[in-house]
Amino acid sequence: MSDQKILLGIAPIAWTNDDLPELGGENTFEQCISEMALAGFKGSEVGNKYPKDPEVLKKALKLRDLQICNAWFSMFLTSQSYEQVEKDFIAHCDFLKTMGAKVVGVAEQGNSIQGRQDLPVFDAKPTFTDAQWKKITEGLDKLGIRAKERGLRLTYHHHMGTGIQTNAEIDRLMENTDPALVGLLYDTGHLVFSGENPMVTLSKWMPRIWHVHLKDVRKERLERAKQEKWSFLRAVKEGVFTIPGDGCIDFAPIFATLKQADYSGWWVVEAEQDPALANAFEYAQMARSYIRKTANI
Numbered sequence: 001m002s003d004q005k006i007l008l009g010i011a012p013i014a015w016t017n018d019d020l021p022e023l024g025g026e027n028t029f030e031q032c033i034s035e036m037a038l039a040g041f042k043g044s045e046v047g048n049k050y051p052k053d054p055e056v057l058k059k060a061l062k063l064r065d066l067q068i069c070n071a072w073f074s075m076f077l078t079s080q081s082y083e084q085v086e087k088d089f090i091a092h093c094d095f096l097k098t099m100g101a102k103v104v105g106v107a108e109q110g111n112s113i114q115g116r117q118d119l120p121v122f123d124a125k126p127t128f129t130d131a132q133w134k135k136i137t138e139g140l141d142k143l144g145i146r147a148k149e150r151g152l153r154l155t156y157h158h159h160m161g162t163g164i165q166t167n168a169e170i171d172r173l174m175e176n177t178d179p180a181l182v183g184l185l186y187d188t189g190h191l192v193f194s195g196e197n198p199m200v201t202l203s204k205w206m207p208r209i210w211h212v213h214l215k216d217v218r219k220e221r222l223e224r225a226k227q228e229k230w231s232f233l234r235a236v237k238e239g240v241f242t243i244p245g246d247g248c249i250d251f252a253p254i255f256a257t258l259k260q261a262d263y264s265g266w267w268v269v270e271a272e273q274d275p276a277l278a279n280a281f282e283y284a285q286m287a288r289s290y291i292r293k294t295a296n297i
Contacts, residue, residue, distance in 0.1 A: 006263060006297055009043025009069045010036050010287070011213075011270035014243075014280040018048045018072075019115055020233055024275040030060070032280070037064035039284035043266055045105075046071035054098045068099040069266045070185075070211055072157070077139040078110030078132045089143050093150045103211045103265070104147055105185045107157040107164075108136055113232070114161030120229035121161050128163040136164075137176040144181025155185040155211045158194075161232040165194045167201055174205055183208045189215030189241050189271065192249055193222060199253060206261045214287075215271040216247030236272050243271045243283045245290035255295035267291070 015032040016024035029049040036044055044066050051057045061067060073092045077085055089106075096104055111126035113119045128136065140156065147154040156173060158164050164173055174184065184201075186209045191198040202209070221240040224230070230238065244251050258267075269287045291297055 005265070006259070007043055007069070007266045008041050008288070008291065008297065009045065009266050009268040010039070010041045010284055011045040011268055012036075012047030012050070013270060013272040014278075014283060015275060016047055016049055017236070017272055020237065021048070023237070024280065027275060027280065033060060033064055033066055035281040035284060037066055039281065040288040041066070041269070041284070043067050043069035043268065045069060045268060045270070054095065057099065068096065068101050069268065070101055070103050070105050070155075071096055073104060073106045074109040075106045075139075075143075076110050077108055077135045078128065080110075082135075082139055082142070085139065086143065086146060090146055093147055093152055096152060097150045101152065103153045103155050103183075105155050105157045105211060106140075106143070107159050107162060109162070112159075112162045114159060115233065116161075117231045117233050119231055121232040121235060122226060123229060125161060125165065126163045132163070133172065133176070137173065140173075140182050141178045144178060148181060153183055153210050154181065155183045157185040157213075158187060158190055160190050160193050165190060167191075167196045170201060170205070174208060179208055183210035185211045185213060187213040187215070187270070188244075188249055188251070188254060189213070189217055192217045193235075193240065198249065199257070202254060202257055206257065206263075209258075209263070211265055212258065212263075212267045213270040214244045214251070214267055214291075215269070216242045216244050216249050216251075218242055218246075219248040237274055239273055239277065241271050241273060242278065243269055243287035243290070245294065246283075246286065251290075252294055255291075259295065267297075
């Protein structure tokens with residue numbers, strides 16, 4: 001087993017939030033990627049402030065010894081035609097391939113309430129009908145082929161406020177998609193926020209976990225989110241998420257299980273907070289130190 005198979009990245013959402021642009025609106029793209037590199041990370045996901053021209057983006061990243069490892073794709077298999085979703089997905093994959101990424105993270109956004117600040121994230125969570133599940137699973141298999149043709153692996157990102165956030169929903173998705181074409185983007189924070197034990201998910205689906213998001217949860221904020229019926233974005237603004245080692249999740253067994261399974265790929269710190277309250281550079285350094293100490297990476 002070689003820890004060199006595990007690469008460490010960080011998401012720009014700690015510097016500027018794509019869903020809440022007012023969070024970190026003052027932080028520039030150049031500041032973001034410079035601080036990522038200074039904190040000791042080698043990879044980045046893609047944010048709204050990143051240049052759309054691959055050559056411009058490549059140059060900026062090369063100067064800092066960074067690379068793109070993934071980019072979120074909003075999928076609408078339940079509310080758009082498959083043909084439209086595939087067209088948008090192929091363009092997204094072509095960009096990622098140009099940037100040298102190996103995975104693409106997708107999440108079904110049909111009926112999603114993750115961006116709705118007027119709806120409580122628990123009470124208003126959508127559920128899919130059998131017909132919608134069929135569209136999603138069959139569509140994912142086809143998109144997985146399109147990704148594979150471009151040298152990418154499709155990973156599904158379970159997410160709060162969507163129809164696939166619980167272990168039961170993750171199980172249904174995994175059980176009804178082709179294991180050669182559809183993997184799981186394992187996100188510790190979203191699992192704990194949704195009330196799940198992240199070790200259960202990890203143990204059950206380890207062979208199909210092809211990308212990892214590391215974020216912690218502040219238990220007191222989580223309880224308030226439930227009791228006070230917060231929206232997902234209000235919970236983010238209130239600090240429900242934080243970097244590994246700063247919340248209630250025990251990451252030691254998670255790290256150990258991933259390493260023992262000979263996981264190969266990226267671990268990405270993705271802990272969206274208000275950077276005015278949690279300085280992105282400071283928290284990036286804290287996260288890097290914690291991973292070094294706890295996982296010896």
